[in-house]
Amino acid sequence: MSSQTKSPETAAARENPARRRRRVDRLPYLLLLPALLIIGVLLLWPLGQVVVMSFYRLNSVRQLRGDREWPWVGFGNYVDILSDPFFLTVLRNTVLFAAANVLLTMVLGTLVGLLLNRLGRKMATFVASCVMLAWATPALTGTIVWKWIFDDTSGLVTWLFNALPDGLSNSLFGRSDWTGYGWFNSPLLFFAILTLVVVWHSFPFIAVSVLAGLKSVPSELHEAARVDGASPWRVFWKITFPLLRPVFGILIVLSTIWDFKVFTQQFVLAGGTQDRPTFMLAIYSYAEAFSPPPKYGLGAAIAVILTLILLVVTGFYVRMVLRQEDES
């Protein structure tokens, strides 16, 4: 029995004359062993464990340490969550936030990608470098800086609004003095700023990926269409988009996954886990589990719900990547 010819990637296996040994080669499995162990123990086992935990009432660290017994509650935690009207608020926040962020990130990222493709070499390098800065900045410090920009006394935005002519400011917003205005107090404004921070962090990846995709597309097609007098809008939807459809598919799925579980930016912007009206699934799960009094079982159940939602999205992603691996 040969392990080589059994491989589904027979095309690759065929051109492999060097290793024509007949016996099953144990070496690859040995090489994989440490990685499999780590992934199994640190990712897959906890993934199963979070499901197990969601069926118990776990309200103290001693239970986690194994000093106290775990009372089984079946689907009790899920019933508690799903029957709480607050869960609907959280779900609505999560879905609307993810939808808005994916849309904005994709539109801005794509536009910047197209722009970078059209700019002259020097200008493109300059803009791309600046865009990279936003991408490279850690979520933590990026958010802290935005928080400073929106500071209610000396922040740049507060100053900007104060600099508006009083009459204009009064007629538009009903106030002219913005010093001390709590930018993060209303949930809607909080989400708007959070969106700004998240889009700022994530549009560079989209832009660079779209640019890379554009570079791989023969430019003659675009030029021909442009010579024929097609508008940029039509060129994009008739030529660029169909050619880059796989790239866009993957980018949308990745963005959706990322925006569904935003945590750091929200945690830092809200200054912890106290701002319940702006909760989304990830921070809701964390707050239930770790804010005193701890409710690990309940938090685990919320985490399972989040995971299930993302599982569906991941299914799409894996199918797309595999299709591309086959094609290339």
Next chain:
Amino acid sequence: MKKIALNGAGLLVALFAAFPVYWMISTSLKPSSEIFSATPQPVPTHPTLTHYREILTGNLIPGVSFLDFFLNSALVAVSTVVLSGLVALLAATAVARFRFKLRTSFLIMLLVVQMIPLEALVIPLFLMIQRLGLYNTLPSLILTYLGFSLPFAVWMLRGFVAAVPKELEEAAAIDGASRAQIFRRVLFPLVAPGLVATSIFSFITAWNELIFALTFINDQGSYTLPVAMTFFFGRDDTNWGPVMAASTLFTLPVIIFFLLVQRRMVSGLVAGAVKG
């Protein structure tokens, strides 16, 4: 005319993207009087290193300085990088150099595992850390980040290993080199640049992580930098000078590393969809 419009748009994008980073560094160099003045100055008119001096010499809590947190973070990140690089190289070699039964299953698993929402693993990993008696220790974080960075590291390294021409190894084998020798003398030096790139990603993952560090470490002396920053600056931030100085010191290594490897990131994530 069109060219001007395009360049103008380019400048706007550049401004939006780079401004927060610029503002962070600029604020960190301003004296407090300038930071809290009614009219913000676009550039520091009296640049000063006061805030950096304050951060680097003072103690954030009795007996623990910014530098201690910096070292905690560095220790965690470097340990993660070394372990994950080593394990990933072995696995990547297996996947890129051998055809075996479970190869495709392993690759699919790598993809799926990368999509596990890590936020959902805080609770079960907290349980594991408690049971192992690692609560409040830096190894709890090293272990956690090792798990998080490994799948992407294998995924990325596999491309680098595959890019090394097989003929070189075959020639060495004909010359009588053992498999271990081929690995050490031929494959390893050629994959080294890829290993560096992969390591940087593992480093950034570990360096930036906040939630798990917040949850697994309770003893203030063992805080990593992100936790120390949210804990000491995030709550009641009024003193923006030192906060921005600390943020700059935290961010700069990441930006430098990131710029070195960002191209790999795209090809790693979009895996095959984008050529070039």
